Amino acid sequence: MKPKTIKIWLTISAVTVLLASYIGLFVMLVIQAEKDNLPLNRILRNGCLTVTTRNNAHCYYEYRGQEMGFEYDLAKAFADYLGVGLKINVADNWESMIPDLLDEKSDLIAAGLTNTAKRRSRVAFSDGYMSVRQQIIVHRNHKGITRPADLSGKTIHIRKGTSYQDRLIELRRRGIDLAIQLYEDLPTEEFIRLVGRKEIDITIANDNIALLNRRYYPQAVVAGPLSDEEYLGWAVHPKSTKLLEKINSFFNSIRENGTFEKIYARYYANLDDFDYVDLQIYHNRLKSRLPKYRDIIQEAAVRNGFDWRLIAAQIYQESHFNPRAKSHAGAYGLMQLTLNTAGSYQVTDVYDPQQNIHAGVRHLKSLYDFFEPAEDDDRLRIAFAAYNIGQGHIQDARRLAAKLNLDPDKWASLEEVLPKLRYRKHYKHTRYGYCRGTEPISYVERIMMYYDILKHQGIEYETNTPVETRLREIHLTAPESVS
Helix, strand or coil, rough: CCEEEEEEEHHHHHHHHHHHHHHHHHHHHHHHHHHHHHHHHHHHHEEEEEECCCEEEECCEECCCCEEEEEEEHHHHHHHHHHHEEEECCCCCCHHHHHHHCCCCCCEEEEEEECCCCHHHEEEEEECEECCCCCEEEEEECCCCCCCHHHHCCCCECCCCCCCCCCCHHHHHCCCCEEEECCCCCCCHHHHHHHHHHCCEEEEHHHHHHHHHCCCCCCEEEECCCCCCCEEEEEEEEHHHHHHHHHHHHHHHCCCCHHHHHHHHHHCCCCCCCCCHHHHHHHHHHHHCCHHHHHHHHHHHHHHHHCCHHHHHHHHHHHCCCCCCCCCCEECCCCEHHHHHHHCCCCCHHHHHHHHHHHHHHHHHHHHHHHHCCCCCHHHHHHHHHHCCCHHHHHHHHHHHHHHHCCCHHHHHHHHHHHHHHHHHCCCCCCCCCCCHHHHHHHHHHHHHHHHHHHHHHCCCCCCCCCCCCCCEEEEHHHHHHH
């Protein structure tokens, strides 16, 4: 073979080898891309998103046969975003969630997980959808603890495997002589309850959980922050890159279109509206006064299609369960009926609990029916507002809302325009005139807060069995003993 021919042959061979290597690399990249895309493709192909979560007040629970919870609502919105159904996988315990995900028993974890370096070594996290700070929780009579250094010499009770544990170990390494008492798979809400009952002294909770639960356990208070700002995120398998991209796009989308704010408000609205004295009185009267009228309330609520707890919350807002209550404006009894309203429902004794409650609930139902164009929660809140200040003022507010290009059938629109009816430039054009427009807004908010507390008592999630039978305690004496 001539040298020139050999040179050409070698060049062709080199090009062939190089081309083959490029093709091989391309194929490998395609195969890898397909692997990364497999979870998302599987979800879309099967038409179902499987989400692992936990059964608690923050994540997922059932109330009156309806699935609810902040994480559940977000997951349902994501399933809708993908155009698929949703299957909830309730993990047996916290520590099984990540192994289940890695074993592909679910597509993602939506359980209020803090994005920590320790967890990132095992799973991939979405962009943060909520910022939180760890807070020290103590009984309100437990004075002198406001910062991490104050935990020296104290025992802190938490669940094993949490970001709280990581933070406490870090503080101990920095020289704060604290003790950590660990428990197997006990919800944060239960620790807060135990603090409120003085069964334990100190626990730690993310502020979203702490603020949500102080309504239910007002004796447990937030003493001070334990950590800097952290973020909650959804976790996916480390190789689920396309699914992760889709999740992040989803979070961006729901923030832009207002869906996230709506879901957030459903569970965390008005958490700063906390009056310890009022809430403590409320909890006491749920035990001392409500039982006297519960049967009547339940009967009236069932007849008119309402949740009895909702009616009980309204009665407390109206009269604090005092059947002899009388307002300066001339409203009487448990549901503060005016004489005109009482007469229209044939009430012969406004102080009689049976007559008063039944008439009040029927009146609420008539208002609810009147505002039929509104839907669901909006309709209920509008009806409550009308009960408080009258149907006429609400109609004025709805007309003003329409004039301002707001939807008159949305409570958010009425929240915006009702306060304007305090000012002459607005109420002079209305049929019913001046209105203390901030009053019905506060009225509705407080009813919904009282309702949330009552509803919490009927939520179907992990039951509180006696502490001594529920817990397996592990007392840690040194950071090195923690795996």
